[in-house]
Amino acid sequence: MSDAAERWSDDQVALVDLIDRVIGGGVVITGDVVLGVAGVDLVYLGLRLVLAPAHDVEQSVALGRRSA
């Protein structure tokens, strides 16, 4: 693999990690979020967690099923 290709790959990994941690890590505060598209507010969510990495959601769903 060329240096350029390797660097690109590392950059991609870094970007994915950064976004994954921004929405999957950090201090959790009960908050409100208004999600909108093209300047129109579409959904008002009063949730602890609005965005999460897909694997976290899958895990939560699996746990919910197990405890049901």
Place this chain on the structure above:
Amino acid sequence: MMLLYAVVPADATPPEKRGLHGHRLETIRGVLAAVIVEESSEGLRATGDESRAFAEIICDLATTTSMLPIRFPTMLPSRSAVLAELQANEAAWRRRLTELDGLAEVVIHAHEAEADHELSSVTDGSGTTYLLNRATAIHRREASVAEISELVRAWTREIKVLHPQQGVRLACLVADADVPQLRDAVTTWQEARSGRQAVVSGPWPVFSFVGDQETVSR
């Protein structure tokens, strides 16, 4: 609405930066800690671009002060609501800020070609074969986590196992000064056997170690 960015020490210098919506970032101060916010009437689209822009602002802020990033996207309706959260949590936040001063997060990705082969063969056969292959893959992953945790133990304060796309992915809490040594150790580990691949990303703000999430090892 107030979009929340990070918890910082109460005496942190106010950031000279603008937020996602172009408004100046403000610091709402308590006695022990403060919260960096952006007041805006706009909603969020919560797109990948917004997440990335938020992340870049957080990384930028982290170069000027110790901080606990706040999960994106979190919005509170008013300044008084932010202040109420601050008053309820600032003692714990201040304690964690002190513990994390001078530390950063790095993420290690590692996988071995042999393990990938085992994982890909998990779907072969059925019944007992499937379960045995699955168990082998899980044991191999656990062994890799233990091996890499031991490899970087000298430089890490805490380690958290993250969900990987393949192989293993570990978030490590490391002193800023120790990041190069950790990277070198991982590179040496990778080069010790053909088929191994490892990437270290960061150093990042301490997203995975803010204090309300379970950590492993150490």
